Amino acid sequence: MKLLVTGGAGYIGSCVTALLLDAGHEVVVLDDLSTGHAEAVPAGATFVPGRVHDAIGDVLDPSFEGVLHFAAFIAAGESVQKPEKYWHNNAVGTLHLLDAMRAAGVKRLVFSSTANVYGDPDSVPIPETAAVRPPNPYATSKLAADHALTGFAVAHGLSAVSLRYFNVAGALHRPDGTMIGERHDPETHLIPIALQVAAGKREKLQIFGDDYDTFDGTNIRDYIHVADLGAAHLLALGTMDGAGHRIYNLGNGTGFSNRQVVEVVRSVTGHPVPLEMAPRRPGDPAQLVASSDKAKRELAWTPQYADLAVMVGDAWAFMNR
Structure with a gap:
């Protein structure tokens, strides 16, 4: 087409x-x-x-x-x-x-x-x-x-x-060996910002709110x-x-808190990620986790890369390509 x-x-x-x-x-x-x-x-x-x-x-x-x-x-x-x-x-x-x-x-x-x-x-x-x-x-x-x-x-x-x-x-791996990934300017998303901290491009990572009604107080998101x-x-x-x-x-139907994402970034990169707690941002829900049953049923869609460590690893590889 x-x-x-x-x-x-x-x-x-x-x-x-x-x-x-x-x-x-x-x-x-x-x-x-x-x-x-x-x-x-x-x-x-x-x-x-x-x-x-x-x-x-x-x-x-x-x-x-x-x-x-x-x-x-x-x-x-x-x-x-x-x-x-x-x-x-x-x-x-x-x-x-x-x-x-x-x-x-x-x-x-x-x-x-x-x-x-x-x-x-x-x-x-x-x-x-x-x-x-x-x-x-x-x-x-x-x-x-x-x-x-x-x-x-x-x-x-x-x-x-x-x-x-x-x-x-994450990042897309092309058949020719190239990658396409995330590079917003300014960057506002948690994983790439955490990776920038791990790479020494930022001094620290701000977590916006640690008093939400979640198991560790930080936002939970589906990746x-x-x-x-x-x-x-x-x-x-x-x-x-x-x-x-x-x-x-x-989505994947699995939620990860901001603190959990940071731990995965630390594990994948082998680098520290210093944290600073900041006030909540207006309009940030406590939890967003998907039910993708309809897409699986009607589109025959099934996520192939549901492991958060794989997503973080691909984003890290793209950043260091």
Whole structure:
């Protein structure tokens, strides 16, 4: 298939682009490089620099058979301080994309959503039927996009899948021996920050809150390897036969506390990771752990790299490549 990947110069978008190319698809990447890297776009993909808001009408045409939409800002903490940035980019940008898809007659869309839409859940693991309580503008903008997909599916025959990720980690190993991994600037995710401390690039690691209602007082999160996440996108793309909007949670169903993650980083790297306790961040739920039973049942998806040490080891190898 000929596919458009928005945000394909970012961490997850570039990994999925590589998997699509390896599967024999023709891929065009649209990215404004505000957070991505041009060199991360895999060889074989056609790269078009630009924002979804401005360029999508010039890029998307009836020759495309589907879109995978990753272009978004993702820093939940920043979204509390700059909500307008997240609404304009994540929600309005998705509407621009949907309008362009409708004009071009492109019916398939895989959307990069987030488990953050559930907020502080009533129980874990979290099924897709759980109540949504987005705790910050980032999550709210993603949920708004989900609602837009539902409306376009009903009104315009869109076939859409939203994949609600839990915490993504690791790096993708390509058949040619190269790796694609995470390199946000600034970095906001726990594992790469802990690895930067282990590598001596940071003095210490801040843990935001040690008074949550969890077994050790720190946040508990579900982690998924980026290769498993990418595989789910390809499976979702292969199940789009008619109009409708389906939602799937993607995680391993196992939660690790922030303290546990740090211990794994110390074990994998063999380096100390000094800690500093800091106040809670606004909008941080105590626990987010996925129930991915629906994805396993309907997409035949099974995580292959569920061991947190494997995810940390791959991220460490990418950092030291």
